[in-house]
Amino acid sequence: MATIYVITILLNLIYLSYQQQCVISTYEDVDSVVSSCTDIAIDDLIVPASTTLTLNLQEGTTLTLRGNISFGFDNWSGPLVLITGSSLTVIAAPGAVFDGQGERYWDGQGIWGSLKPLLLRIEATNSVFSGINILNCPIRCSRIKDSNNVTISNWNIDNSAGDVDAAQPQNSAQNTEGIQVVTSVGISLLDSQVTNQDDCVAINSGSNVVVSDINCDGSHGLSIGSIGPSGLDADAFDENSIDNVTIKNSALVNGQNGIQIITYVDAPNGLISNVLYENITFEGPNTYGIEIQQNYRNVPPNVTTDPTPVGNVPIVNLTLRNIVGNVAASAVPVCIKCADGACLNFDWHNVTVTGVLPNDCNVNPDGYDC
Ligand SMILES: *[C@@H]1O[C@H](CO)[C@@H](O)[C@H](O)[C@H]1NC(C)=O
Ligand SMILES: *[C@@H]1O[C@H](CO)[C@@H](O)[C@H](O)[C@H]1NC(C)=O
Ligand SMILES: *[C@@H]1O[C@H](CO)[C@@H](O)[C@H](O)[C@H]1NC(C)=O
Ligand SMILES: *[C@@H]1O[C@H](CO)[C@@H](O)[C@H](O)[C@H]1NC(C)=O
Ligand SMILES: *[C@@H]1O[C@H](CO)[C@@H](O)[C@H](O)[C@H]1NC(C)=O
Ligand SMILES: *[C@@H]1O[C@H](CO)[C@@H](O)[C@H](O)[C@H]1NC(C)=O
Ligand SMILES: *[C@@H]1O[C@H](CO)[C@@H](O)[C@H](O)[C@H]1NC(C)=O
Ligand SMILES: *[C@@H]1O[C@H](CO)[C@@H](O)[C@H](O)[C@H]1NC(C)=O
Secondary structure, eight states, X not given: OHHHHHHHHHHHHHHHHHTSOEEEXXXXXXXXXXXXXXXXXXXXXXXXXXXXXXEEOOTTOEEEEOSEEEEOOOSSOOOSEEEEEESOEEEEOTTOEEEOOGGGTOOSOGGGSSOOOOOEEEEEEEEEEESOEEEOOSSOOEEEESOEEEEEESOEEEOGGGSOOTTOGGGOOXXXXXXXXXXXXXXXXXXXXXXXXXXXXXXXXXXXXXEEEEEEESOSOEEEEEEOOTTTOTTTSSOOEEEEEEEEEEEEESSSEEEEEEEETTSOSXXXXXXXXXXXXXXXXXXXXXXXXXXXXXXXXXSOOOOOOOTTSOEEEEEEEEEEEEOOTTSEEEEEEOOTTXXXXXXXXXXXXXXXXXXXXXXXXXXXXX
């Protein structure tokens, strides 16, 4: 009996050790581990230049990020990391980080300067990505694309090192969107901190999106869009409609804008519908408090353009509730520039934005005298 018992324990131990996490600690391990394991950890890792850390995970995989995952330098479009799969659980151990080492790329010119890689791209279904830390993105930090039913929670995106240094603006980071959602359905972005130099969150296309409890520092806002022409970014602007988005319980400090919805005059036709912003606060943006503009044009930021709005992407059913903001002296508190008949059912209640400059609107929402 005792012998059988001991053998059973030994077999169990062998089984358990066989079941242990598979660990990726050099780039060469990636393909074999990803194709053979469903419980994976990544330790400190340096990914070779011009190479995507491609994690096409098996269904149901748990991936634990540990240590410092960094990347060789090159002028290319990335992504530095691609995670795909369904029913994934991606978590990070304390201190784990994707370090994009943006300081090697930042030239003050963002998309208009040297080619820079997107850091993290996710294409997933029924999956959760929790606790991920992203440091120093060369350009856009993360993009969730062609995804369905994905929850992002407890992320920290820290691009504070790329903030404009008045003495050295040529070394600043630009176009470092925090979390972009593109052609995706059923996405939740929750309980996260984003410190960056472009949109905190950008919903570029898709539907049934919830954004809640996000703290934004230094950003261009909690944004619907921009909705742009494919020439500007074919990967983000291949579809131009957005429906059913709720952005709530979030706060912004510093940066350019608070709430932002912008469309380019030369974007393919699209529609922005059924968007709710609720319980948002912002303090100190220097350009706009609330910015709704249908007159963007695809030129470098220093070039003046025709301000006439175009109705190629109408905005229908835009509800704002319980919004409190205070803007810097340089900022327009509320700006609405709509093409004729292209902004319908704007229902804004309990919206208070204070500043020094006057508002600048060509449409008056119901419930808010602009
Ligand atoms: C991550 O590793 C890279 C390469 O060794 C290093 O340059 C960078 O400073 C590290 N980042 C962190 C946050 O430790
Ligand atoms: C990257 O692009 C910049 C600006 O175009 C250039 O100065 C630099 O030499 C390039 N670096 C590499 C490794 O190609
Ligand atoms: C969405 O994902 C969650 C978490 O992975 C899962 O519990 C839920 O069943 C999924 N919903 C659908 C409709 O697949
Ligand atoms: C809007 O999106 C939410 C969150 O995904 C979802 O629960 C709700 O059913 C959607 N509403 C419609 C009308 O599709
Ligand atoms: C409003 O949002 C803040 C976070 O910015 C949150 O702490 C607070 O609980 C929210 N209020 C309500 C009524 O949900
Ligand atoms: C505007 O910016 C672009 C890209 O940064 C630069 O090439 C161009 O010289 C600038 N134009 C002016 C008028 O400053
Ligand atoms: C706008 O909201 C109304 C009322 O809820 C709804 O009937 C209509 O379909 C919505 N419009 C769009 C374009 O979704
Ligand atoms: C108006 O909004 C403020 C800030 O979100 C909130 O505290 C207050 O309860 C709201 N008032 C009403 C009547 O909803």
